[in-house]
Amino acid sequence: MAKKDKLIRRLKSKPKDFTFAEMEALLLSLNFNKSNKGRTSGSRVAFNLDNIDFELHKPHPNKELPEYIINKAIRVLESEGLI
Numbered sequence: 250m251a252k253k254d255k256l257i258r259r260l261k262s263k264p265k266d267f268t269f270a271e272m273e274a275l276l277l278s279l280n281f282n283k284s285n286k287g288r289t290s291g292s293r294v295a296f297n298l299d300n301i302d303f304e305l306h307k308p309h310p311n312k313e314l315p316e317y318i319i320n321k322a323i324r325v326l327e328s329e330g331l332i
Contacts, residue, residue, distance in 0.1 A: 253278040257332045263319055268312045272305065272322065279331050301329055 256275040260267060273294075277283065281296040281303070292307040303325060308314055326332040 266313050269307050
């Protein structure tokens with residue numbers, strides 16, 4: 250099984266420990282483009298693919314994403330037929 254498929258399966262299971270790095274790897278494997286929105290972006294990172302814009306904040310001090318971000322990612326990616 251490919252890494253992308255493992256990340257999709259893991260995301261859909263809604264784990265409490267899904268990290269920003271895992272989300273970034275998944276979005277990049279789905280051909281999203283990453284943009285830090287300039288040098289003053291701080292922790293904001295945008296991911297774009299065609300008409301889909303997905304903005305994340307790098308969580309700190311922990312690496313895990315909040316539950317609402319996991320749910321939003323699943324909702325957006327499923328509605329666009331990407332997962």
